Amino acid sequence: MPSPQGVHRLVQKLESITDLTEAERQGLLSLPLRVQEVRADQDITREGDRPTQSFLLLEGFICRYKLTQVGKRQIFAFHTPGDIPDLLTLHLKTLDHNVGTVTACTVGFIQHEHLHELLRQQPRLMDVFWRDTLVDGAIFREWMLGIGRRSARTRIAHLFCEMTTRLRAVDLVDGNRVPLPITQAELGDALGLSTVHVNRSVQELRGDNLIEWQGGVLTVLDWESLKAAGEFDPTYLHLSGSHTVP
Amino acid sequence: MPSPQGVHRLVQKLESITDLTEAERQGLLSLPLRVQEVRADQDITREGDRPTQSFLLLEGFICRYKLTQVGKRQIFAFHTPGDIPDLLTLHLKTLDHNVGTVTACTVGFIQHEHLHELLRQQPRLMDVFWRDTLVDGAIFREWMLGIGRRSARTRIAHLFCEMTTRLRAVDLVDGNRVPLPITQAELGDALGLSTVHVNRSVQELRGDNLIEWQGGVLTVLDWESLKAAGEFDPTYLHLSGSHTVP
DNA sequence: CGTATCCTTGAAGGACTTCAAATGTTGTGG
DNA sequence: CCACAACATTTGAAGTCCTTCAAGGATACG
Known part of the structure; x- marks a missing residue:
């Protein structure tokens, strides 16, 4: 079944x-x-x-x-x-x-x-x-670039952009509300950061009114600025056409 | 031709x-x-x-x-x-x-x-x-683990082990002499480190008599210790059999 | 033999970690 | 539906690994 x-x-x-x-x-x-x-x-x-x-x-x-x-x-x-x-x-x-x-x-x-x-x-x-x-593999490379060469703030913004884009491609995004039910500790483990520093960097993004993130839901308040903050260019996801633009 | x-x-x-x-x-x-x-x-x-x-x-x-x-x-x-x-x-x-x-x-x-x-x-x-x-992809993941979660010294030792193992599989290693014609700056770009810090960490490995490295040739002086220093386990290279052991 | 590149060293500063503890949230069973 | 435990987030403070800046040597190559 x-x-x-x-x-x-x-x-x-x-x-x-x-x-x-x-x-x-x-x-x-x-x-x-x-x-x-x-x-x-x-x-x-x-x-x-x-x-x-x-x-x-x-x-x-x-x-x-x-x-x-x-x-x-x-x-x-x-x-x-x-x-x-x-x-x-x-x-x-x-x-x-x-x-x-x-x-x-x-x-x-x-x-x-x-x-x-x-x-x-x-x-x-x-x-x-x-x-x-x-x-x-392309996603791995982009994460590597972040972990190796980008600041905490940029890495986090980038991951928010990536998850938003990927979840949109499978129709799991509701407007600007993106399911992201992970803890800050897990986010740190993904980006090579300590929980404390993840917390402070996320607060920065919140303070700049780029996002909200609570209850496992990420709300993208300013997509263009978030993309800029994360140096996000979705080419590496190799989506065909209509999925790249929100 | x-x-x-x-x-x-x-x-x-x-x-x-x-x-x-x-x-x-x-x-x-x-x-x-x-x-x-x-x-x-x-x-x-x-x-x-x-x-x-x-x-x-x-x-x-x-x-x-x-x-x-x-x-x-x-x-x-x-x-x-x-x-x-x-x-x-x-x-x-x-x-x-x-x-x-x-x-x-x-x-x-x-x-x-x-x-x-x-x-x-x-x-x-x-x-x-x-x-x-x-x-x-498996090699990417192992690099990510290093960049995200290991010290400079460990990362460098790990990369030395990986290159040794991979080059051995294509018969390019002569005894304990491994061709590694890259600069310290390139090594830093590969491992997410500054050139200066690469230099100091390589000197550490040299000082501990694990390796020599000059003229584009890496000489492995103590394979077991180098493996230990790099937390190197070749499983991720998925070599079949005889290539895993030097 | 000069010039470019690479390696090495010193010193200062910063991004991030670690430790520790308080506050907030979630879920479960009584 | 409250109470409490378990977990997650947040804050403060101190320390460290690594970066950046700067400059001096070594090496390679045309």
Whole structure:
């Protein structure tokens, strides 16, 4: 009993970066999913695991992260409904990082064999998924640029812009209200900052009337200024056309 | 007149992360290359370009980077012979970062149409190249972890370990002597550090008798200690078997 | 052999971290 | 629906890792 609404977000997400034929859409929609609820702050897959399935995120927020030897955490990516955060295990048998929930989530597990079968029937979907992993890499690079070379304020503004843009592409943004149910500590782990400094920088953005952020909802008050503050240029998201402009 | 030696490094590199059939090897070796020399510090492709070809690096070192608005540079990756640094333009039509030489290089341009043709004839090579881009992403993540959460000393030691391991996989390491013809400024741009601080940290590693580094050659004096200093675990490189141990 | 580039050193300053504690918010069970 | 625990945000203060600025040596190359 796959959640049609959830799977539809996958189609929507892929169509935000490419075009799909009706047969390809159908193939995706008929993937057999084992739907499961997962509580917040749970690991779904861990470094070193060798999964035989991937999962489609249907509801909630997921992050991918790794820990240093002294236990510091770096979050590499936030994933939103429609994403397949561990698609890479299809080709990289041993996972090299952790995948865990940020909020309570609904996920749909897909056996790798079913994905392989779909890709055999619809070979062009392989290009589509490959392209998706390339966009994934592009997002990593942009985060790297921020962590390595931008100030805390700029990094945070940039991430706000990115999440706004990505969530808009899967129709999860309501006007200027963007779901962003992460803590300041998680934001720090994503941007290489301490919680304290995240807090002060967010207050700066609030003080400048660029955003509000409370109750897991980010409200963008001044998109142009926020883009400027974050040096945000959405090219790296490789969205096709209509999704780049709010 | 393709350089057989150079192309062979591509085969060798791909075989370090997967297996190839004889037909696949032949297909790769017979790719039509337009060989060209490029001086040091030249951009080969730039942000915003829409190339119709990719290039195989035959000799030299290449880096991929991006600049912030204030002109600070972040290097995302160093590429070594056997790599196709801009393979992603096969599916991401607009390049979102720059690709430039570090040293003088020999490169072999390959028209995208020829790559597409090869992938049609040898469909399994698509998995291989996809896998290669996934490893690329894994390397990004490990760099992110370093930039975001590790000390300068650890970051530098880690990069030394990574380059040693990757160059060994393509047979470019002579004993404990590793070609590393980059400046300290470039190392800083790769790790999110200032040149001055790179210099002091490298001196620390030298002072602890872990490495020597001069004339573009890194000499690893104490591999185990260097690995420990860099918190280096090569799992993320996804090398298959024999390449992980020096 | 001169010039450009790279490496090295010193000193001062700043962005961010760490530690510590108060305040605010959320969710759950009584 | 209140009470309380657990968690998240906020504030203050001190310290540190790293940056920036500046200049002197070393090295490479035409």
